[in-house]
Amino acid sequence: MIYENDISYEIRGAIYSVYNNIGPGLLESIYESALDYELKKLGLKTKRQVVLPFHYCGDQLGSFRLDLLVNDKVIVEVKSVAELLPVHHKQLISYLKLSNFRLGILVNFNVNNINEGIFRKVNGL
Template sequence: MSREEANRLSNRIIGAAIAVHRELGPGLLESAYEVCLKYELSRQGLQVESQVPQSVTYRGISLDCGYRLDLLVEDLVIVELKAVEGLLLTQLKALSLQSRDESKVALLSAVCYNIIMI
C-alpha cells in the first residue's frame, strides 16, 4: 500500500472515530468505544480485528507478554483507544512499542477529547 493510500485509510479511520464519539459522547468505558468503532469500520467494508496479540522479540525469540492491539485495520493501521481526559507521555511511549513494525501505521484515539496520529 502506498503512503497516499495509507493516509486515505487513516483519514477514514479518524472520521469513523469522530463519528462514534459524536454519537456516544464522552464518559463511556474504552470497551464501548472500541466495539462501536469496530462496527463502524466494518460497516464501511474495512477488515478490522480487535484485541490482536502483540509479541515482543527477545534474543530472536517471539514472546507473548500480554500486549494487545485494540484494533488492527486492513492489517496496516493500529488503532489504540484511550477513554481518558488527557494523554500522558507514558501512554504515547507505550504506543511506540506497538508501532515498531514499519509496515504499519499507528493511530491513538483519545475518545473523550482528541485523536493523535503518530
Template structure:
C-alpha cells in the same frame, strides 16, 4: 465518558459496516534471541494491517501512552498509529498521529 471498550465496540461496528478489514485486540509478540516472547501485549484495533489505533477515555493522554503505541508500532512494523482519546470536548482534539520511522 464511557469505558474504552464501548468506544472500541462502536468503532469496530462502523468499520465492519463500511467493509473495512480490521483486527481487534490483536496480540503482539516479539523475538528475543531465538525465543518468541508472548507477554500479553495487545493493540486495540489494527485497520487493513496498516494503521494501529489505540483508544483511550482518560482525562490526559500521557507520554507513556504514546511510548507504548510507538513500541507496538515498532514490534509490528506498522508505520502509522492513531491515539484517540474520547474524553474531550471535540473528538478532533483527541486524535493524535504517531509515526514509526522504522
C-alpha cells in the same frame, strides 16, 4: 490497494461518527466496539484485541495486544482517560516498532472536543 493514509482518513471519519453519536465518558471497550462497527460499515477489515508476540534477542518472551488493527496496516489505540500522558503516545510508538507497522492512531474519547483527542503516529522503520 488501499494505503495507510487513505485508511487513516476513514478511521478519523469513524472516530467522529462514534464521538458524535455517544459522546465522552464511557469505557474504552464501548468505544472500541463502536469504532469497530463503524469501520466495518465503511468496508474496512478490522481485528480487535490482536495478540502479537514480543521477541527479545531472538527469543519470544511474551506478547502485547493491539486494540484495533485496520486492513492489516494501521493500529488504533483506544483510550478513555481524563488526560493522555506521554506514556500513552510512547506505547503506540513501541507497538509500531515491535510490529513493523507504519502508521498508528491514538484516540482519547474522553475529551470535550474530539479534535484534541486524535493523534497520528508514524513508524520511521
